Amino acid sequence: MRIVDAGLAVLAVTAVLALLVAVHRYVWCRLVGDTTRQGSPWRRAGTIAAYALPLLSLGALVAGPAGAPFPVQRVLAWPGYLWLAALLYLTLALLVGEAVRPLLRRWLARRAAAGAAPVRAPEPEPVPVPASAPEVAPAPESGAPALPAPSRRLFVARAVGGAAAVAGLGTVGYGTYGVLRGPRVKRVTVPLARLPRSAHGFRIAVVSDIHLGPILGRSHTQRVVDAVNRTQPDLIAVVGDLVDGSVADLGPAAEPLAGLRARHGAFFVTGNHEYYSGAAQWVDHVRELGLHPLENARVETGGFDLAGVNDIAGESEGQGPDFARALCDRDPARAVVLMAHQPVVIDEAVEHGVDLQLSGHTHGGQLWPGNYVAELSNPTVAGLERYGDTQLYVTRGAGAWGPPVRVGAPSDITVVELASRQA
Template sequence: GYFICCRLMHDKFKWRFNLVSGLIAAVALLQGFYGTYSQFEVPEIKVQRLEVNNLPSDLQGLRIVQLSDIHLGPTLKGEFLAGVVARVNELQPDVVLITGDLVDGTPEKMLPEFAAFKDLKATYGIYAVSGNHEYYSGFRQWQPLFEELGLNFLHNRSVSIQVGSSAINVAGVPDRRAAGFGFAGADVQQALSKLDPNAAYTILMTHEPPLALETAGQADLVLSGHTHGGTMFFLQPIVGYFNADFVSGFYELPKGGRLYVSNGTGVWSGFPCRVGVSAEITCFVLTKAQS
């Protein structure tokens, strides 16, 4: 009788274990399907307000939109970019900043997919830096084509953007892999060497977050991408390990200034899935800090 009872108990727990395991597997599978399907949808706007001490009135409410890691290629096509452009234009941005990884593919295959960039509007211009995938896709061919579409690449240099009687600095560096493809490598200090000293705010663009540690407090805000926010929430510690613990959102930099790491606007075709980490179009709004 004892052995029969044990066998019945074993079968009962085994049945429950198999049921729970099956439910967990089903939920994980559904999350995976949803995480892949949702990447074809245009991301929502994430608004981030930047409080700035002594902000001039000309810069009050200035809207700066960041796009990052769009990754047009085998997975995301021109229709996705057109949706992104339409959503950005609704914001009536003053400046658009693109922090790399626009494309996965050669101009011969992918150039028609970027036609919507001609419709992207920003009062004071559209600026960009390269990501690692630009070099894998042939950046020497892509750069002049992107520039014809209205993108201005800031590689180891800066511009002063005049807004009324005030100004902001926008600087940028290429991806760290640039030197391996015959381009000048990333030089943060060179990028920040000719800033307008009268500008009220300075932004540096870099595709990979760790380069923010080289700013030495010379930038008020560093914008980056590359990490996709970790892609899946449980992978964030691993992604952080390879990116100086910078994965998603705001970070205070040790020598001053802040870093913002975008979750990315698109998704890489090599791993087209997100779980618990939403893609984003980020809109930063400058506001005067309350005294």
């Protein structure tokens, strides 16, 4: 069985590498091969980049799992991950250009045909020159000798390639600015049938997927903390994927979390990335920073129960979600809000009578059209939806994984205001 699984893994990796090689070859052909002349410095530079950039991306992907020193990871991360995003949008822009290319060629051909036989104006009669007039040398033709104009094929290749480069790189640049600027605050009101009137208007700041790592560091954490504190929430729920790395490397980057302020405190549950980064150490570390980890546990607060379950990635370590443990022996008359990193556990939340589940994980797709891929494995990609008597809210997250770029899925911190139907 293990041999079969290993064989499938090898085939999958081979297929992905073959696809990446083909995509890089296509992008090189359209942006370099079709637009530059053989032996030109531009072609040499483009060819070098076509080899160097994918190697940097590969290095960025494997540096962390391979245990490379953190400074090396940081050096590789920026160019390596940004190139992956650029490759996506350059490819999409060039594919759109394939539809434009024949239309532009046809238009140029028609212009050339229309100008092939221009109507000539009648030549003026020669003016006789007196014999005594001094001889004047004919005036040289104005301007330097004209360079041969590029062929229509070369012109079209450069026009389409240039437009694709501007569109693709401009999209990546704007998406990067959106991440580095920090998350924006969203607000949503969620009515709960069992919420008492005394808890009407209770505000929970939901934060997920900060993804501290080689790219997003201490300054990003501070932006998130400042944005959360400005909302003056009653409670803060950090629902996983805080980090992409060890406490030794990222402990200083997480320190601003100690500044989170809420009347009923800040709570934390693990995400899948914590289990790639030493979940037990991070649980201890966030506790030292003043957050309250909910490891399949529950507390009573603000007129309702707040519960939290471990991420399903913890099952490999015997630390997966345990709904029975988190929700046992509670008063069924009280509303319960559940913190669970991945939306896919919503079915178990429904079975256990949860009123509201708060999740992240999806990033809202992060890079369009990634939202369509996220829909294949998540019941809800972003926003509020109802499943039976349970409501599920999924935040798009406050950071980014891999490329520090978001397109069509801006980062957010959500203030969920609970509403009592008795109010």
